[in-house]
Amino acid sequence: MAFERVTLAFDDKVILQEVTFTVLPGQTLIVLGASGAGKSVLLKLVLGLLRPDGGQIWVHGARVDELDEQGMMAVRVNLGMVFQEGALFDSLTVRENVGYRLFEETDMPLDEADARVREVLGFIGLEEFIDRMPSELSGGQRRRVAIARAMAAKPPILLYDEPTTGLDPITAITVDDEIIKLRDLEGVSSIIVTHQLRDAFYVATHTARLDSAGLRIEEADAEKRAEADFIMLRDARVAFEGTAAELRQSTDPYLRTFLS
Numbered sequence: 001m002a003f004e005r006v007t008l009a010f011d012d013k014v015i016l017q018e019v020t021f022t023v024l025p026g027q028t029l030i031v032l033g034a035s036g037a038g039k040s041v042l043l044k045l046v047l048g049l050l051r052p053d054g055g056q057i058w059v060h061g062a063r064v065d066e067l068d069e070q071g072m073m074a075v076r077v078n079l080g081m082v083f084q085e086g087a088l089f090d091s092l093t094v095r096e097n098v099g100y101r102l103f104e105e106t107d108m109p110l111d112e113a114d115a116r117v118r119e120v121l122g123f124i125g126l127e128e129f130i131d132r133m134p135s136e137l138s139g140g141q142r143r144r145v146a147i148a149r150a151m152a153a154k155p156p157i158l159l160y161d162e163p164t165t166g167l168d169p170i171t172a173i174t175v176d177d178e179i180i181k182l183r184d185l186e187g188v189s190s191i192i193v194t195h196q197l198r199d200a201f202y203v204a205t206h207t208a209r210l211d212s213a214g215l216r217i218e219e220a221d222a223e224k225r226a227e228a229d230f231i232m233l234r235d236a237r238v239a240f241e242g243t244a245a246e247l248r249q250s251t252d253p254y255l256r257t258f259l260s
Contacts, residue, residue, distance in 0.1 A: 003020055027183075032195070047076065081161070105153075158191075
């Protein structure tokens with residue numbers, strides 16, 4: 001996935017100015033910036049909900065800025081979206097929410113779809129909640145169910161819009177852990193739009209490991225840092241691009257103020 005000199009303006013207000021970045025397979029890109037900096041606009045451009053005024057956008061081998069709606073439908077099969085606040089269907093059970101795309105948009109046999117729903121709920125540790133309604137879940141559980149719904153169809157790319165906003169720190173970590181697991185164990189590429197610095201640095205500096213001792217989330221060592229990088233949007237441009245360590249070590253006054 002890549003943006004190449006992407007520009008977008010709403011009337012006279014420039015939102016993005018020649019923004020360029022690349023997300024490699026199995027990599028996470030964390031997008032930071034002040035409110036109104038254009039972070040969520042990036043996700044809408046990836047999804048084809050907005051079209052840039054200039055530049056190129058490549059998603060899973062397709063140049064989406066040139067595609068019509070029918071062409072975008074084929075690209076969106078490769079995308080999963082986790083919306084702010086989770087955005088579950090209140091009238092559907094956890095099973096129906098997680099399997100919605102499989103049940104409604106594919107011809108997958110029902111028993112296979114049900115098996116996949118149970119598989120992804122097991123992955124996030126919520127299989128026992130399969131018959132519950134969203135109203136019966138905690139905020140963190142709803143957010144994790146939203147991640148399960150996004151991953152049910154096995155998309156290679158996941159987009160997260162403020163996935164931990166409104167959650168307490170302990171609950172937010174459970175959501176961060178799911179994002180890390182998907183990246184490191186499933187090879188999913190992702191873009192995370194967030195203003196939660198604690199969660200951003202946690203995802204960027206931790207890794208998931210699965211071995212004979214079981215599954216664990218641990219701080220990445222010097223030899224294998226977590227597969228995540230940052231970009232910072234400021235005044236419509238990319239003001240910073242690099243690793244968590246490089247961001248922390250930056251002497252740029254704006255970045256220092258933002259991180260403080």
